[in-house]
Amino acid sequence: MFQPAQVRLSQKCWNNSEARLLEAEFRVCAGGAFARVRFSSHPHEKEHFRAKGRDVPQIFTASADTRLRAVLALLALMLIAALAFLKYQDSAYATLRDWVRHQPVPFSHEHHVGGLGIDCRYCHTSVEEDASAGLPPTHICMTCHSQLWTSAPMLAPVRQSLAEGNPLEWQRVARVPDYVYFNHSIHIQRGVACVECHGRVDKMPLMKRAKAFQMQFCLDCHRDPAPNLRPPDQVTRMDWSSWKQNSSEHEDYGRLMVKAYGIQPSKLDDCSICHR
Ligand code: HEC
Ligand code: HEC
Ligand code: HEC
Ligand code: HEC
Ligand code: HEC
Numbered sequence: 001m002f003q004p005a006q007v008r009l010s011q012k013c014w015n016n017s018e019a020r021l022l023e024a025e026f027r028v029c030a031g032g033a034f035a036r037v038r039f040s041s042h043p044h045e046k047e048h049f050r051a052k053g054r055d056v057p058q059i060f061t062a063s064a065d066t067r068l069r070a071v072l073a074l075l076a077l078m079l080i081a082a083l084a085f086l087k088y089q090d091s092a093y094a095t096l097r098d099w100v101r102h103q104p105v106p107f108s109h110e111h112h113v114g115g116l117g118i119d120c121r122y123c124h125t126s127v128e129e130d131a132s133a134g135l136p137p138t139h140i141c142m143t144c145h146s147q148l149w150t151s152a153p154m155l156a157p158v159r160q161s162l163a164e165g166n167p168l169e170w171q172r173v174a175r176v177p178d179y180v181y182f183n184h185s186i187h188i189q190r191g192v193a194c195v196e197c198h199g200r201v202d203k204m205p206l207m208k209r210a211k212a213f214q215m216q217f218c219l220d221c222h223r224d225p226a227p228n229l230r231p232p233d234q235v236t237r238m239d240w241s242s243w244k245q246n247s248s249e250h251e252d253y254g255r256l257m258v259k260a261y262g263i264q265p266s267k268l269d270d271c272s273i274c275h276r
Contacts, residue, residue: 095212101171104157106206113238114202120194120236131183135170138162173209174198181276190261191232193240196221202238215274222268226254 092098112118121127123136138161149155161168174197176182187197194201199210211217221228230240231253243250258265267273 090212095214096173096209097212099173099209100206101173103171103206104168106154108205109201109207110203110205120201127184128188129185131185133184138168173207174213176213180274182274188235189232190225190263191230191235191257192221192225192228193230193235193237195238195240196228200238218274219269222273223265225263225265225268226258227251229254229257 088094112123113120120133123140124133125136127133138158141155141158142162145155145158157168160166197211197213201207201210230237230243257263
C-alpha cells in the first residue's frame with residue numbers, strides 16, 4: 001500500500017556581493033521509504049569559499065545556474081508525476097471503489113435489505129449454484145410492487161419493463177476484467193459471506209462498489225481463508241460483529257472448516273485458478 005507521497009522542494013537563495021548560492025532539496029517520501037536529494041551550486045564564488053578554507057571547485061558558470069534551475073524544476077515535475085501515478089493506481093478513481101452509477105430505477109438495498117429484511121437470494125437467485133449471482137428480472141419486483149407503490153412515478157420504468165417484456169438495464173458496479181475467472185457458488189458453498197466482497201449492502205441507499213477487486217484482494221484471502229469462513233447457511237448475514245467478539249471459538253471454526261472442505265491455501269494462489 002502506498003502512503004500519501006510527499007515531495008517537498010525547498011529552495012534557498014542568498015544573493016549578496018560576496019556569495020551567491022543556490023540550494024535545492026527534494027524530500028521524497030513514499031511507502032515508508034524516505035529519500036533526500038540535494039543540489040547546490042556555487043556559481044562564481046570559488047574565491048570566497050577558498051578564503052574560508054573550503055576548496056569548492058568551480059563547476060557552475062552563471063548560465064549553468066539558470067540551467068540548473070530549469071533541470072531542477074523538470075526533475076521535480078517528473079517526480080511528482082511518477083508518484084501521482086503510483087498513488088492513482090490505488091485511488092478510488094482507478095479501482096472504482098465507492099463507485100455509484102445512474103440506474104433506470106433508484107433501487108435501494110438499504111430499504112429492501114436493511115429495512116424490509118429481504119434475503120439476497122430472493123433477488124440474486126443463482127448465487128448459490130452458478131458462477132454469477134444474477135440480477136432480478138422485473139417480475140420479482142412486481143411480486144410486491146403490483147400491490148405496493150403501484151402508481152409511484154419512480155417505479156414507472158419497472159411497470160413499463162413488465163408491460164413491454166424488456167428487462168431493466170441495470171448498470172453494473174461490481175466487476176472483474178474478462179481475463180479473470182470468478183465463481184460465486186464455490187465461495188457461497190464454503191461460507192464466504194457476501195459482506196466480505198460487497199460490504200455493508202444493507203446500508204447502501206444506492207449500490208456502490210465496496211472493494212477494489214484488485215488481484216491482491218483475492219490473494220489475501222486465498223492464502224489464508226480460515227478467518228473468513230462462516231456457516232454457509234448464513235452467508236447473506238451482513239453484521240458479524242458479535243461473531244468477531246467471540247473470537248477463540250470462531251477462529252477454531254475457520255481452521256476446522258479448511259480441513260473439513262480440504263481447502264489447500266497453498267494451491268489457491270496458482271495463476272490458473274483465476275486466469276484460465
Ligand atoms: C418483498 C417486497 C418487495 C420487493 C420484491 C421489491 N420491493 Fe421495492 N419496495 C418494497 C416496499 C415495502 C417499499 C417501501 C419501502 C419504504 O418506504 O421503506 C419499496 C420501495 C421501493 C422503491 C421506492 C424507493 C425506496 O427505496 O423506498 C423503489 C424505487 C423500489 N421499491 C424498487 C424496487 C425494485 C426495482 C424491485 C425489484 C428489483 C423491488 N423494489 C422489489 C417492497 C418490495
Ligand atoms: C429486492 C431485490 C434485491 C435484494 C433483496 C438484494 N438485491 Fe442486490 N441488487 C438488486 C438490484 C435490482 C440490483 C441492480 C441495481 C443496483 O445496482 O442497485 C442489485 C445489485 C446488486 C449488486 C451490484 C451488482 C453489480 O455489479 O452492479 C450487488 C453486489 C448486490 N446487489 C448484492 C446484494 C446483496 C449482498 C444482497 C443481500 C444482502 C442483495 N444484493 C439483496 C436487487 C436486490
Ligand atoms: C469472494 C468474493 C465474493 C463474494 C463472497 C460474493 N461476491 Fe458477488 N461478486 C464478486 C465479484 C468479483 C463480482 C464480479 C464478477 C464478474 O465481474 O464477473 C461479483 C458480482 C456480483 C453481482 C453482479 C451480478 C452477477 O450476476 O454476478 C451480484 C448481484 C453479486 N455479486 C451478489 C452477491 C451476493 C448476493 C453474494 C452473497 C450471497 C455475493 N455476491 C458474494 C465477489 C463476491
Ligand atoms: C474472503 C475470502 C475470499 C476472497 C476475498 C476471494 N476468494 Fe476465491 N475462494 C475462497 C475460498 C474459501 C474458495 C474455495 C476453495 C476450495 O474449496 O478449495 C475460493 C475459490 C475460488 C475459486 C475456485 C477454485 C477452484 O478450484 O475451482 C476461484 C476461481 C476463485 N476463488 C476466484 C476468486 C477471485 C477472482 C477473487 C477476487 C475477485 C476471489 N476468489 C476472492 C475465498 C475467497
Ligand atoms: C485469486 C484470484 C487470482 C489469482 C490466483 C491470480 N490472479 Fe492475477 N488477477 C486477479 C484479478 C482479480 C485481477 C484484476 C485486477 C484488476 O482489475 O485490477 C488480476 C490481474 C492480473 C494481471 C493484470 C495486471 C494487474 O496486475 O492488474 C496479471 C498480469 C495477472 N493477474 C497475473 C497473475 C499471475 C502471474 C498469477 C499467478 C502468480 C495470478 N495473476 C494469480 C486475480 C487473480
